[in-house]
Amino acid sequence: MPSRSGAPHRVVIVGAGFAGLFAAKALRRAPVDVTVIDRTNHHLFQPLLYQMATGILAEGDIAPSIRDILRRQRNATVILGEVVGIDPESRGLVVDTFGRRSDVAYDSLIIATGAEQSYFGHPEFAQFAPGMKTIDDALELRGRIFGAFELAEWEPDPEVRRAWLTFVVVGAGPTGVELAGQIAELAHRSLRDNFRRIDPTEARVVLLDAQHTVLPSFPESLQRRAARDLERVGVETYLGAMVTGIDELGLDTNSDDPRMRRIEAITKIWAAGVQGSPLGRIVAEATGAGVDRAGRVHVRSDLTLPGYPNVFVVGDLMSLDGLPGLAQVAIQSGRHAAKAIVLRLRGDTGERPFRYDDRGTLATISRFRAVATVGRIRASGFTAWLLWLAVHLVALTGFKNRVAVLFNWTVAFLGRGRQQRTITAQQVFARQSLDSDADHIRIPGSHRTSSQPATDQPLPTRRTTS
Numbered sequence: 001m002p003s004r005s006g007a008p009h010r011v012v013i014v015g016a017g018f019a020g021l022f023a024a025k026a027l028r029r030a031p032v033d034v035t036v037i038d039r040t041n042h043h044l045f046q047p048l049l050y051q052m053a054t055g056i057l058a059e060g061d062i063a064p065s066i067r068d069i070l071r072r073q074r075n076a077t078v079i080l081g082e083v084v085g086i087d088p089e090s091r092g093l094v095v096d097t098f099g100r101r102s103d104v105a106y107d108s109l110i111i112a113t114g115a116e117q118s119y120f121g122h123p124e125f126a127q128f129a130p131g132m133k134t135i136d137d138a139l140e141l142r143g144r145i146f147g148a149f150e151l152a153e154w155e156p157d158p159e160v161r162r163a164w165l166t167f168v169v170v171g172a173g174p175t176g177v178e179l180a181g182q183i184a185e186l187a188h189r190s191l192r193d194n195f196r197r198i199d200p201t202e203a204r205v206v207l208l209d210a211q212h213t214v215l216p217s218f219p220e221s222l223q224r225r226a227a228r229d230l231e232r233v234g235v236e237t238y239l240g241a242m243v244t245g246i247d248e249l250g251l252d253t254n255s256d257d258p259r260m261r262r263i264e265a266i267t268k269i270w271a272a273g274v275q276g277s278p279l280g281r282i283v284a285e286a287t288g289a290g291v292d293r294a295g296r297v298h299v300r301s302d303l304t305l306p307g308y309p310n311v312f313v314v315g316d317l318m319s320l321d322g323l324p325g326l327a328q329v330a331i332q333s334g335r336h337a338a339k340a341i342v343l344r345l346r347g348d349t350g351e352r353p354f355r356y357d358d359r360g361t362l363a364t365i366s367r368f369r370a371v372a373t374v375g376r377i378r379a380s381g382f383t384a385w386l387l388w389l390a391v392h393l394v395a396l397t398g399f400k401n402r403v404a405v406l407f408n409w410t411v412a413f414l415g416r417g418r419q420q421r422t423i424t425a426q427q428v429f430a431r432q433s434l435d436s437d438a439d440h441i442r443i444p445g446s447h448r449t450s451s452q453p454a455t456d457q458p459l460p461t462r463r464t465t466s
């Protein structure tokens, strides 16, 4: 695979999540020029986003700068920009950096742009039930969650106050379970004594799923254990109920239980589904590759696209043998693509199918409670929680981040504190605030506006509050 330009072989990696970053690192000693393109400047450790959303961790703890991670890798260059087009015949990409377009040429291409939230054909739900995929999402959720307690404290109408103090998480996979458990712990433990008019322990945390079990990818015994632990920490779980509508003040379901058909809750969070990033469809159209129902690109067993042996699709964006969207799948597939490129440059053109080495899965429910499968071993409770702590600490990128996370965990899990409670009005009112003038933000459940406070307490302004 000689470079068309005669210069060192150019490997372009799109996306610096787990798959892209580990592919780049695997090429550090290879005689190639590596270009990493990402639309954000950070490598995000998504499995800990829920801790950012609930005030345990700061964004810097879980999202170090890509440039900083690769600063010592001399053959790597980082470009901030979103890839919006591809010409596989001329081997070129179109990159958009804040509106400025540029072309980037490649000899080998690794596409690792991951997945985004799916609302199963109801994009309108997003306005009232944000998902959790990015730093922006987690900051918005943090604003909505802590803001809900602030506005409940201020709210004179008991029904509306109840709606502020009801949190609904849609989706009982690992993300939904972890988030629901943490919101319950926040309300019942961390926020105790913080308010004078409301009792945060009265908050309701509801976990909903259309399926009939929590953590469907776990063995049955661990599903039962997780359901029990959720109940113990105060999460109400309702299964087999599909969300049929979401609005500002609550959501509707098709539940058989009439009490669950309508839930009045101002804070709703969507953790129910994912779909391939939009670049997947662009690449599929340009190369003739297929996509599955979730928009993930069908790859050959060696992770390349049919007819384009120099184009790899890896991580959450690839569709291969029903492999799940997990960090380990992404890391291993990214490394596999990098290794294949190195071997080909050495003249070894044999095709190597990707084999996933399943090292197990973990999910936490709350402090001291988790479930884990590692090979044939099944663990739950405190042991699984310790395992969860160790695995995540080791997996985090950067020594400084590990120290910061360890400190924040000590404060949150051994003490009651949450170090990261800073919120802004823009986050609390989220998308609505971006569209409107701050003086006229309409508070859900209220006919008042922020220029007509109901009490003598000040309303949040655009300034930072904590």
Ligand SMILES: Cc1cc2nc3c(=O)[nH]c(=O)nc-3n(C[C@H](O)[C@H](O)[C@H](O)COP(=O)(O)OP(=O)(O)OC[C@H]3O[C@@H](n4cnc5c(N)ncnc54)[C@H](O)[C@@H]3O)c2cc1C
Residues within 6 Å of the ligand: 014, 015, 016, 017, 018, 019, 020, 037, 038, 039, 040, 042, 043, 044, 045, 046, 047, 048, 049, 050, 081, 082, 083, 084, 112, 113, 114, 115, 132, 133, 174, 175, 277, 279, 314, 315, 316, 317, 325, 326, 327, 328, 330, 362
């Ligand atoms: C909340 C949450 C919790 C999770 N918990 C776990 C867990 O406990 N265990 C586990 O194993 N997995 C977990 N996962 C899944 C795991 O994080 C993913 O499988 C993994 O991140 C996939 O890696 P990736 O590199 O394929 O994609 P990502 O990590 O999503 O990275 C994609 C990158 O591509 C960039 N990008 C996207 N589009 C473009 C474009 N057009 N141009 C340039 N850049 C682009 C993005 O900015 C991003 O940096 C979780 C995921 C989420 C969202």
